[in-house]
Amino acid sequence: MEKVLNKIFVAKVNELPEQLGRTIEAGGLELAIFKLASGDIRVIENRCPHKGGVLAEGMVSGEHVFCPMHDWKISVVDGNVQDPDTGCVKTFDVEVENENVYVYIPEK
Template sequence: MEKLLNKIFVAKVNELPEKLGRTVHVHGLELAIFKLVDGDIRVIENRCPHKGGVLAEGMISGEHVFCPMHDWKISVVDGKVQKPDIGCVQTFEVKVEKDNVYVMLPEK
């Protein structure tokens, strides 16, 4: 059975700075949204699995964000922490229509 998703507006593309994160609150979730150098937009859970650092405040390099607390490197594509550290964060599907950015969240 296919899971139903809600399309939730989170930002305008032209309002998102390159290589910097932004915190958004949607349906009780705290998310980090990033616009990568190639223009790709990614949305992940906003807390590092190590000590809860705010990932939207981290530095972006390629497709990774560095946690501002202890420099853990986390993929914004699949949410996995780079070894030797372990853990992951949830990633969310993103849709861009015209200048609008939407995150796809499971229906409650």
């Protein structure tokens, strides 16, 4: 059975600071949105799998965010935690249309 996804407006591109995270709410979820130096926009779960650190408050480097609590390095592209730490966070598909940023959230 195919998952149904809801397309939800979350921001304007020019509202997003480069290489800084921001907490957003979409589809009842708390997410972290990042505009990378490359201009790519990525959305992931906003809690580190280690101790629940708020990832939107972490430092961004390339395609990774560092958890502000214990410095775990997490990919904002695939959600995987870098070795030697383990775990992952969910990632969400993003679409930009006419400078509007949308995220796709699975329907409950």
